[in-house]
Amino acid sequence: MNNNWEYKKIGDICIVERGGSPRPINQFITDDENGINWIKIGDTTESMYITETAQKIKPEGMKKSRYVQPGDFLLSNSMSFGRPYILKIDGCIHDGWLVLRDKDVLFDKRFLYYYLSSKTTYEKFKSMAVGGVVNNLNSEMVRKVDVPIPSKMEQAKTADVLDKLNSVIVMYQQEIQKLDKLIQARFVEMFGDPIINNMSWPESTIGDGCFVTKLAGFEYSKYIEYDDTGDVVMVKAQNVKNGTLNRKDLSFISNEVSDALPRSQLLPGDVVMTYVGANIGDVALIDDKYKYHLAPNVAKIRVDAKIYNSVYFMYMLMFLNSYIVKNSADTAKAALGMERIRKLKVFIPTYDLQNQFAAFVQQVNKSKFVIHKFLYCTTHNTQSIIKPRPNTKESGKTRGGKPYADEF
Numbered sequence: 001m002n003n004n005w006e007y008k009k010i011g012d013i014c015i016v017e018r019g020g021s022p023r024p025i026n027q028f029i030t031d032d033e034n035g036i037n038w039i040k041i042g043d044t045t046e047s048m049y050i051t052e053t054a055q056k057i058k059p060e061g062m063k064k065s066r067y068v069q070p071g072d073f074l075l076s077n078s079m080s081f082g083r084p085y086i087l088k089i090d091g092c093i094h095d096g097w098l099v100l101r102d103k104d105v106l107f108d109k110r111f112l113y114y115y116l117s118s119k120t121t122y123e124k125f126k127s128m129a130v131g132g133v134v135n136n137l138n139s140e141m142v143r144k145v146d147v148p149i150p151s152k153m154e155q156a157k158t159a160d161v162l163d164k165l166n167s168v169i170v171m172y173q174q175e176i177q178k179l180d181k182l183i184q185a186r187f188v189e190m191f192g193d194p195i196i197n198n199m200s201w202p203e204s205t206i207g208d209g210c211f212v213t214k215l216a217g218f219e220y221s222k223y224i225e226y227d228d229t230g231d232v233v234m235v236k237a238q239n240v241k242n243g244t245l246n247r248k249d250l251s252f253i254s255n256e257v258s259d260a261l262p263r264s265q266l267l268p269g270d271v272v273m274t275y276v277g278a279n280i281g282d283v284a285l286i287d288d289k290y291k292y293h294l295a296p297n298v299a300k301i302r303v304d305a306k307i308y309n310s311v312y313f314m315y316m317l318m319f320l321n322s323y324i325v326k327n328s329a330d331t332a333k334a335a336l337g338m339e340r341i342r343k344l345k346v347f348i349p350t351y352d353l354q355n356q357f358a359a360f361v362q363q364v365n366k367s368k369f370v371i372h373k374f375l376y377c378t379t380h381n382t383q384s385i386i387k388p389r390p391n392t393k394e395s396g397k398t399r400g401g402k403p404y405a406d407e408f
Contacts, residue, residue, distance in 0.1 A: 005148040005149065005150050006148070006149050007146040007147065007148050007149070008146065008147065008149055009143060009144055009145065009146055009147075010100065010142055010143050010144075010145050010146075010147055011142075011143025011144065013102070013103060013104065013106055013147075013149070014073075014100045014101060014102055014103060014143075015099075015100070015101040015103055016098060016099070016100055016139045016142050016143050017066060017098065017099050017139060018066070018077070018095055018097070018098055018099075018138070018139050019065065019066040019092070019093030019094050019095050019096065019097040019098070019099065020064055020065045020066050020093075020094065020095055021064070021065060021094040021095050022057065022060075022061040022063075022064035022065055023064070025057075025094075028057045028058050028060070028061035029055055029056070029057060029058075030056055030057060030058045031056075032056065032058070033056075035056030035057055035058060035059070036056055036057050036058075036059060036061065036062055036067075036090075036091055036092050037052075037053040037056055037089055037090065037091025037092070038053055038055040038056055038057045038061075038091060038092060038094075039053050039068070039074070039087075039089075039091045039092065039093050039094075039097070040053070040054070040055070040094065040096075041076060041096060042054065044083075044085055046170075046173075048084075048085060048086055048110070048113045048117075049085065049086050049087075049088045050074065050085045050086070050087050050088065050089065051088045051089060052089065053089070053091060057092060061092065062092055065092035065093065065094065066092060066093050066097075066099060067090070067091075067092055068087055068090065068091060068092070068093055068099050069087065069090045070087050070088050070089060070090060071086070071087065071109065072086075072087045072099050072100070072101055073085070073086060073087075073099065073100040073101070073102075073109075073112065073113070073116070074086075074087060074093065074097050074098070074099055074100075075097065075098040075099075075100060075116070075137065075142065076096060076097060076098075077095075077096060077097065077098050077136055077137040077138065081125060081136060081137050082116075082121070082122050082125035082126070082137060083117070084112075084113055084116040084117055085113075086109055086113055098137065098138075098139055098142055100142070106149055107149075107155060108152060108155035108156050108159050110155075110156075110159035110162070110163065111150075111155035111156070111158055111159045112147070114158075114159060114162045114382075114385075115147055115148065116147075118383060119383050121145065121147075124145050125137055125141070125142075125145070126249070128141040128144070128145075158385060161385060162382055162385055165378055165381055165382045165385075166382065168378050169375060169378050169379060169382070172371050172374055172375040172378065173375070175371050176368055176371055176372070176375075179364050179367055179368050179371075180242075180243075182364060183315070183360070183361055183364055184315075184319075186357065186360055187315050187316075187319065187357065190349075190353060190356070190357055191316075191347075191349055191353070191357070193319075194316050194319045194320055194346070194347060195319070195320065195322075197347045199349075201347035201348055201349050202347065202348045203345055203346070203347050203348070204345070204346055204347070204348055205342060205343050205344060205345055205346065206301065206341055206342055206343070206344045206346055207339075207341075207342025207343060209303065209304045209307040209308060209346075209348075210301050210302060210303050210304060210308075210313075210342075211300075211301070211302040212299060212300070212301050212302075212338050212341050212342050213263055213264065213294075213299070213300050213338065214264065214275070214294060214296075214298070214299050214300065214338060215261070215264040215293075215294040215295060215296055215298075216264075217296070219261055219264070220295075220296050223257055223260060223261060224253060224257065224295075225253070225257075226251035226252065226253070227251070227252045227253065227254075228251070228252065229252055230252025230253055230254055231252065231253070231254055231255040231258070231291060232252060232253050232254065232255060232257075232258040232290070232291040232292065232293050233247075233250055233251075233252060233290045233291065233292050233293070234250075234251045234252065234253055234292075234293055234294075234295040235266060235272055235284075235286075235292050235293065235294060235295055235298055236251065236295040236296075236297070236298065237274045237276075237277055237279060237282075237295070237296075237297040237298055239284075240272055240273070240274050240279070240282045240283065240284045240298060241279065241282055241284070242282065242318070243283060243284060243285070243314060243315065243318050244284055245284045245285075245286070245287065251295070253293060255291070258291065258293045261293070264293060264294040264300065265292075265293055265294075266286045266292035266293060266294060266300060267286065267302070268286055268287060268288040269285070269286065269302075269303070269305070269310040270285075270286040270292075270300055270301065270302050270310070271283055271284070271285055271286070271300075271301040271302075271303065271310060271313060271314045271317065272284050272285075272286060272294070272298050272299065272300060272301070273298065273299045273301060273317065273324075273336075273341065274297060274298055274299075275297060275298070275299045275335060275336040275337070275338075275341065276297045276335040276336070277297055280324070280335070280336065281317075281320075281321045281324035281336070282321070283314050283317045283318055283321075284314070285310060285311065285314045299336075299338060299341055301313075301317075301341070307348060307351075308348070308354065309351070309354035309355055309357070309358045311354075311357070311358035311361050311362075312349075312354040312357050312358055313346075315357070315361070316346060316347075317346075320344070320346070324336065324344065
């Protein structure tokens, strides 16, 4: 790679604008096939491209929104903030998006996508983002971020390499998904459908065999202040997904603060469940890799070890997710109070059978661990394709030999 790439601020080379929402939005949604694509976060996939939308709006809604075209870049400015996408369709965007337009066509679109997707760019966005529970970016923040501008030929070569590595990453991810489906199939084979309990196991409620609690609001406001480093990991809703703890974007507190709030401390074997928000009902199992503590919007379920194997219990809740979501739908804002969680019906197979299932999961997880190692190495290679150079120019000026952190 060239050691003398020039860096410029996004605002100097791209038009950056925020989306807009016609309100009330329900009055502008239409089933007319000639309507304008209404682009939402839910229309995204793991792909770098946005190719279709679930909804359309009436043409008059465009006057109160932001029109975007194929080739434009979109950045989410809240929730999964900073995530880039390339448009392959036209349409309108709401105020949860920022649009970037390459004014002078300086970039291979794939190269810019990979750079904006990099860990370093995310950290830059994160350092500038504002907000409490949800971080937010605005257009002025994005304009201040520096990006490299290699030659078009070098951009294309770099993007080709990253495309190949990304294909390998997708392959590993698909293998992990196959193993997850194997566990699910084994669960149904051993225990049946937990919603209808077609194997007639003894029934109970979560509250009868578990301790359920949360971090109280006044405790959070009085004691909790997140840090980027520390002794104890705060388990936030965004860290709980599909039976796993996502360790991206971690926040920490000290041992002293955690010890002052013992009720919401987490121990290995505890099950955590999100009880409000878009991913309501997601669960994960607490491991012994770190010390953990509950954050807002996440409940702790500590099982009675004489009744439940916690691995079995977590997978049972994963299967009950659709029922849990339905159980929360009669409120103005989807939410589950602690009492609702305690009243959720569960079934109790024999303890020996629960242990057999947990042993099977452990064996499958060994295979997943090997694949995750390969996945990590490949992802790391992707992240390190472009590294800072001693004589890199940033915004037209030489950096004087001080390198950046890894760019990808």
